[in-house]
Amino acid sequence: MWAFIHKLGSPKWFYGISARLMPWFWIAAAALLLVGSVWGLLFTPADYQQGNSFRIIYVHVPAAFLAQSIFVSMAIAGLVFMVWKIKVADMAAAVMAPLGAAMTFIALFSGGVWGIPTWGTWWMWDARLTSMLILLFLYIGVIALRGAFASRDSGSRAASVLAMVGVINIPIIKYSVDWWYTLHQPASFTITGRVSMPMEMWAPLLLMVLGFYSFFIALTLMRTRSEILRRESGKRWVQALAEETP
Amino acid sequence: MSSSNTLDQPLSIIEPHGGLGVALIATLRRDLTLMLRRRSEVMNPLAFFALVITLFPLGLSPDPELLATVAPGLLWVAALLATLLSLDSLFRADFEDGSLEQLLLAPQPLAAMVLAKVVVHWLLTGLPLALMAPVLGLMLGLPAGSHLILMLALALGSASLSLVGAIGAALTVGLARGGVLLSLLVLPLYIPVLIFGAGAVQAALLGSGVAAHLAILGALLALAVMLAPWAIAAALRISVNG
Numbered sequence: 273m274w275a276f277i278h279k280l281g282s283p284k285w286f287y288g289i290s291a292r293l294m295p296w297f298w299i300a301a302a303a304l305l306l307v308g309s310v311w312g313l314l315f316t317p318a319d320y321q322q323g324n325s326f327r328i329i330y331v332h333v334p335a336a337f338l339a340q341s342i343f344v345s346m347a348i349a350g351l352v353f354m355v356w357k358i359k360v361a362d363m364a365a366a367v368m369a370p371l372g373a374a375m376t377f378i379a380l381f382s383g384g385v386w387g388i389p390t391w392g393t394w395w396m397w398d399a400r401l402t403s404m405l406i407l408l409f410l411y412i413g414v415i416a417l418r419g420a421f422a423s424r425d426s427g428s429r430a431a432s433v434l435a436m437v438g439v440i441n442i443p444i445i446k447y448s449v450d451w452w453y454t455l456h457q458p459a460s461f462t463i464t465g466r467v468s469m470p471m472e473m474w475a476p477l478l479l480m481v482l483g484f485y486s487f488f489i490a491l492t493l494m495r496t497r498s499e500i501l502r503r504e505s506g507k508r509w510v511q512a513l514a515e516e517t518p
Numbered sequence: 519m520s521s522s523n524t525l526d527q528p529l530s531i532i533e534p535h536g537g538l539g540v541a542l543i544a545t546l547r548r549d550l551t552l553m554l555r556r557r558s559e560v561m562n563p564l565a566f567f568a569l570v571i572t573l574f575p576l577g578l579s580p581d582p583e584l585l586a587t588v589a590p591g592l593l594w595v596a597a598l599l600a601t602l603l604s605l606d607s608l609f610r611a612d613f614e615d616g617s618l619e620q621l622l623l624a625p626q627p628l629a630a631m632v633l634a635k636v637v638v639h640w641l642l643t644g645l646p647l648a649l650m651a652p653v654l655g656l657m658l659g660l661p662a663g664s665h666l667i668l669m670l671a672l673a674l675g676s677a678s679l680s681l682v683g684a685i686g687a688a689l690t691v692g693l694a695r696g697g698v699l700l701s702l703l704v705l706p707l708y709i710p711v712l713i714f715g716a717g718a719v720q721a722a723l724l725g726s727g728v729a730a731h732l733a734i735l736g737a738l739l740a741l742a743v744m745l746a747p748w749a750i751a752a753a754l755r756i757s758v759n760g
Contacts, residue, residue: 421693
């Protein structure tokens with residue numbers, strides 16, 4: 273078990289194994305996203321209340337899922353880095369942060385676009401949108417803190433601590449914002465409060481969510497690989513690799 | 519025996535002076551003395567608090583009824599920003615003169631020592647802000663019945679603010695210009711305290727029960743006391759070694 277973890281922690285080994293894993297995730301992501309979006313955008317019947325505008329759910333919900341999952345994975349990677357000093361975990365955390373911030377932004381933006389036909393405005397201080405906005409600030413904080421340190425190691429450890437502090441706070445923030453929302457604004461229209469979603473709307477959403485996750489894993493593997501090459505550029509195996517490839 | 523004696527010697531020198539309680543009281547006394555000698559650092563957040571509150575009637579409207587409805591939020595946001603301003607100096611002086619390194623090297627657990635520092639910060643920032651808030655509440659037309667709740671909520675909430683803020687202060691103390699970054703790190707984490715703190719005052723205004731809000735503020739504080747010192751300690755180690 274421990275030997276396995278330390279093997280996984282070695283950048284060289286990770287570079288090899290990720291090269292074999294990555295294509296599968298790319299294929300899965302491409303297939304799932306293609307089928308999911310064509311099914312969801314063309315073949316799913318329109319919603320009886322929202323018409324075709326509901327189809328933005330196929331981008332909005334997967335992005336929102338991923339925005340939260342990426343923060344948790346980032347914090348876990350930070351914990352692994354802090355406890356076992358596994359450098360690959362920190363490299364993964366470093367490349368995940370901008371991706372998570374981008375997903376949060378996509379969720380916010382698609383929420384705003386969705387708000388136009390349903391609420392008649394780009395922005396409402398809706399509990400979900402507000403929590404998403406705060407999540408975006410948390411991501412920006414982690415990215416900024418990592419960049420602020422002159423030494424990369426200090427920046428990595430500081431960002432790991434902040435990610436862990438953030439991940440403990442996310443549920444607290446989420447529940448307090450929900451509570452605040454129910455107190456201040458009666459929900460005029462709830463998008464996700466619907467009890468049951470018909471199968472033909474739900475199935476493409478599932479495909480899209482899985483597709484987004486595969487895309488995230490593939491992209492994280494790819495970016496971690498280039499981060500390995502960048503940080504380990506002084507190592508012999510990286511230089512040998514650079515000489516091999518024309 | 520004699521060889522192990524020489525090894526034990528440093529320990530036996532430290533031990534008579536080094537109980538955790540003694541060290542905690544020494545840290546508390548030292549920080550209190552230092553802060554009280556730099557009075558302006560204690561006064562500045564209070565002056566800032568009063569000044570920000572003065573700006574709102576000028577920017578919004580002098581109408582007491584309007585001000586009374588927004589007063590809980592205004593007071594809380596202003597107090598939160600005043601706390602934020604005071605955070606940068608929490609570890610700065612100790613970092614610059616090297617006493618923070620000594621604290622890290624001390625045999626007592628760093629988390630406990632850091633907690634003592636945060637207690638001093640709260641005593642000289644959060645508590646005065648809470649005591650001053652009713653005066654500003656009066657100026658904003660807050661009805662007298664809610665003043666006590668405002669004070670209580672601020673006193674409870676600002677303790678969490680000091681604890682959570684100290685994490686940010688510890689992370690940024692090694693950076694030359696950490697001020698803006700500090701607010702970026704800390705403000706999102708302040709949101710739950712803001713919601714329940716302002717909610718308590720709002721509930722007092724509406725005459726509904728405030729116990730739930732205060733209880734949640736207390737719960738947040740308990741959680742912060744339990745977890746924040748470890749994060750602060752880890753962050754200080756990173757900042758000092760980096």
